[in-house]
Amino acid sequence: MNLFGDDGHRDKDKCLGDNYVGPQTKDTQVQLVISLTLGLSALLTFCTLRPRWKSLYAARKRPSDPTFGLPVLPDSFFGWMPALYKITDQQVLASAGLDAYVFLAFFKMSMKLFAVMFFFATVVLEPINRRFVPDSSPDTGSPQSLLFRNYATYRSYEHTRLFGDSEPPEKDPDNSFNRNMGYLWSYLVFTYLFTYLTLHFMDRETRKVLSVRQDYLGTQSTITDRTFRLARIPTELRTEESIKQLVEKLEIGKVESVTLCRNWTELDRLMEQRQTILAKLEEAWSVYLAHRPLVAADEPNGDHGGPDAADEEAGENDRLLRGPRARSGGRSRPQTRFWYGFLRLQSRKTDAIDYYTEKLRQLDEKILAARKKQYEPVDLAFVTMDSVAACQMAIQALIDPHPGRLLTNPAPAPSDIVWKNTYASLLSRRIRSWGVTIFVAVLSIVWLVPVAFLASVLSICTINNVFPSFGSWLKEHEIARALVQTGLPTAVVSLLNLAVPYLYDYLSNHQGMLSQGDVALSNVSKNFFFTFFNIFLIFTVFGAVTSIFDVLRNSLKDTTYIAYTLARKIEELSVFYTNFIMLQGLGLFPFRLLDFGSVALYPINRMGAKTPRDFALLVQPPRFYYGFYLPTALLVFILCLVYSALPNGSLVLALGLAYFSLGYYTHKYQLIYAMDQPQHATGGAWRMICYRIMLGLVVFQLTMSGYLALRKAFTVALLVAPLFVGTVWYGWEFRKRMEPLTRFISLRSIKRSEFEGGEEGEGSGVILDGDEEEDLGRARRELLRRGSTVDEEREKGLRFVNPSLVVPLEQPWIHQDPPPPLVEADVSDGQTTPTSGWRRDGPGPGSQTPQQSQGTSREGSNASSVVSLGDTHIWRE
Structure with a gap:
């Protein structure tokens, strides 16, 4: 029997599905050379241009403003690196705001987590793999791999069982208690350990982020902090005076002003x-x-x-x-x-x-x-209270006994509001929202065709069929073959990650949301769905468009089918994903530091500039959009989790550590010195990060269960199930305990007059630094005011x-x-x-x-x- 069964009918279709992307282990060396060449050239270019193009690489630095206390980076070649390293979280928060702090907190948490996981994977798990695990790397695609032999047998068994061609074989023996296979229990132990470490680091960082967020927002008194959004206002209350009387009758505080939205079309x-x-x-x-x-x-x-x-x-x-x-x-x-x-x-x-x-x-x-x-009023108003506490009480309370009336929510910053959507009808906004959502879902399925086509075109198998002479030449030249089979697929996937966010950003801006902060969070969600569904699932569970319906049909008949398929393809594509992380971290992050897009487009924009206004816009800082960078980082995080306990997991964890380390300092420089953030989401991206980390844990646990089941350790595979239940339970608890603190300000955190003696709204809290609760408490007691936060400066x-x-x-x-x-x-x-x-x-x-x-x-x-x-x-x- 061959790899696919007795009949061998799939040999003629060997270029479909499984062979779309199949780089070999040796190709990792070629990818390393490519990534280091790209990364080092971009880094050296940046070090050369940084002191010469300060209008681009230091566009946000204001030397005359001592408020933020940011150091002036030296003009020496590498002198900026130690100065950037010494910038504290307090300075990041004071100069770039809460959203930047939360974004960088994810990278810092990932660095710590993967450093600890890398230690355990290298010191404990790697020697076990070298001693007991046979070579299962799919270098040639031959049936020499133990993993492939087990899966081929499984597919043959499933074919006969599902389609009734013959009697099903006898049940395989359980290797869970086979002394020669006892090393499989170590995978179960490390699945539990890495799940615990992930939840522990995420929980600890969440508590720190929440504490910083509460202190940051609780010690400032901007107009945004004192304003709430009142929606679904009945017709009889659509006047400023009526709304003011309604709110003041609640006896939660005095209303300073009411802005009733009207049809200003x-x-x-x-x-x-x-x-x-x-x-x-x-x-x-x-x-x-x-x-x-x-x-x-x-x-x-x-x-x-x-x-x-x-x-x-x-x-x-x-x-x-x-x-x-x-x-x-x-x-x-x-x-x-x-x-x-x-x-x-x-x-x-x-x-x-x-x-x-x-x-x-x-x-x-x-x-x-x-x-x-005079314009016709609509059912939306912004109500400004005399204190932050009064505003928070209104936001966190039910105003009206009738369902769906007088709903209160936090107000976005005035400069963040999309005013044309404030007077759009609820029906039109819902139609646009659902329309965009359905379009994105359909588009995600449509993306399968070009992605799978590109992957198949770039495979050696397809090249041999279409261009036999070129395929023979590639077989004779190993470096050229590695460039085609390794560099091109990872480059195509990376280019998709760069191009698709622009389309989803356009769709998010036409979804009818009321603020640019909501648009940014929606963009993060859409782009992550693309990267996870199209970049991850298409190369793993489905493999090709033609196999999607087969996978779905078989998974309905056998619930373990997806776990088997996921585990098999995850290990088969380990080299591809390793090269992908390597290119993203070592190769592309220095290009982001170089801001290659702005540098490349500057001559074009310069030639197209005609008016003084055009020239003024040329020197404005570039915009930093979280929806363009965060989804790819989340995908890399999930890939590192999935491969952490598998053979060669230490290599993936090492690359993940390098990715998040380089990403942390790259984005730190951009957010502080080079780029502006147009949105103001008050750290709302953290809850999205946490939910997607928990999704990654579920995929990790499902993969490990299928990996163990492929080796016929069914008892060990079944013992992974409690982890799945525990992760779901943690997510439920997170939604109840943690998520409200990412949306609202607790009343105990509001300390407006405790730290300031000046006029209301002129000061703000300072950012807390430290990892432990006692450090946070001490920093809170030693709170040092710097005059005002970046948010108060923006909203003055x-x-x-x-x-x-x-x-x-x-x-x-x-x-x-x-x-x-x-x-x-x-x-x-x-x-x-x-x-x-x-x-x-x-x-x-x-x-x-x-x-x-x-x-x-x-x-x-x-x-x-x-x-x-x-x-x-x-x-x-």
Whole structure:
């Protein structure tokens, strides 16, 4: 009997399923060379460019701001490494915020966990494997492997039993009590030990994260901390006064303000149109000024003087239909074509600057008129209380006896709100949410086809069938074969991990969520589902698209089938996943430190930049999105767990330790010095991390049970079941005890006046450092205030109001310094752009530098730095 049974009918299909990705053990050496070459080249390039490109690699560092106390990294080649290592968790939290602290806490916990597991796997388990376990590496795909022989026998037995071709064979003897197979009990022991260590480290880190989160949020008093979201408001209560009276009758505190969301569709659309016109006007001016002669002609009246002054009295349509402007001072003004008339079938060219200036003036008048209108209220409001305690009591209580009415939830930060979704109906948001969810589920199945196709195309087996001569050449050249069979599959999977998150980020932004923090968490969930389902399951349980239905059908007839299949494929693909972790950690993390994407795109963006606003955006710090980095780290964590107790598990654990060590310091540098975080989820990613760690434990236990059953140690395999029950029970307890503290602030943690003597909202708690409870208590008693947290700095001067109602209208940014925002009098007088904003020799008397404008706007309305720097992501949503 051959590997697949007596008939051997599967030999002709040997390129399907099992042989899609099959690198050999020797290929790991080639992958190591590739990874080290990529990683070291990127690291050396970063060390060379870092002191030269500080606008990119130190974009967040503010040397003049002593609040955060961050060290100035030396400009020496490797001098930045010790300085980065010495930065404490307290400084991370103070400079990057709670979300960054939680993200890095996962990497730090993984480092500690896998260091301990690596010690036990190397000192205890590896000698047992070397002494007792026969060589089971699938180097040639031949039936010499004990694992494959057992599985081939199992498949033959199952075929006859399920399909009735012959009588089922006699029951296999249980090797659990075979003295020659006694080493199998060590796998059971280490399954229990590694499960305990994982839960222990996760539980301890969870308690630390919760303690830090409670102290961090409990000792600050931002407007977000004092505001809750009130949803499902009945029609009779949809006024600010009614909501205020309702909440104050609960006797939990005084209401400072109520923001009742209304249907601002018209206003928001006008603001979006204004941004489009403003960008076109700035581009037209940049084209016009770029062709300025060396010696400008004498123009005493300026570009808007002369005969055109009489046009101020003309109608709006006359201004828009004006013909081309004559040459002025030797410069030809840019032209634009617009369509008008019946069904917009007529068109003509006109002066672009005049046309967009007039369009902008008309929109400004419409916006000012729209801001004075009254809009229909919706069933959502933001209620700001006079204290954090009052707000938390409202959030954690049931307000109304009727189900589904007056629901309270924590409010997102004002700059984090997606305002266009606040006035969308509940039905429309649910339809969008379920639509995106169903689309992602269908898309995950569709992904199986290209992923499996790419994996099959890159396999040696397929190459031999399609290109026999090339396959023969690869067999003769071992290094080239290793590059094709090892480097290309792992590179394809890594590229998918880089590309797919952009699609899921787009879908998450159109799911109807109320805040960017919720969008970020949703993006983490979607991308993890892709990496776990498509990258993990397709290469393990299913193997190929054609075998999915066979696996599902057989698993319904035999519940142990998936465990057998998972265990067999996990060991078969050990080299592939080892190479995948190696490439992700040693090869790609230095490229993330280099920020290769920003470096590669900078010349393109630089060539495409035309206006001063475009150039200002070029020097803004890149954005750090957790949904792009966390899912892959979670997959690597699960892979390290799954392989930890298997043969060669010490190698996987060593690579996992290297992955999380490099990842910790890479992301630490990015979050502190180089990149900004647009979301504010108050550490909500930690509960998602914990649930996915528990999912990894279930997969680990299922794999070990199947691995032991393949060796006919059925009793030992059955004894893994209590671990599964214990993990599920821990998850249930985690949901009841831990998860509420990741969403709310406990009343005992609110210590606003205990640590500060100044005005409310000016100070905040400091970050706790230390691993033990007594260290946390001592740090809490020795709490040292640094003035304010990064969250308080972000929210200073903000209000819960739609920015479209209050944001100052921007003038065109034409020269180096941004102009001041428009005032209502300028628009009403018909002067869309004050003269000072149009001077050629510099800014006008009222203009500001970007730093000055940013500070002014932050102290003012909800615009923050949006007005001066043109970063419209806050209010365009």
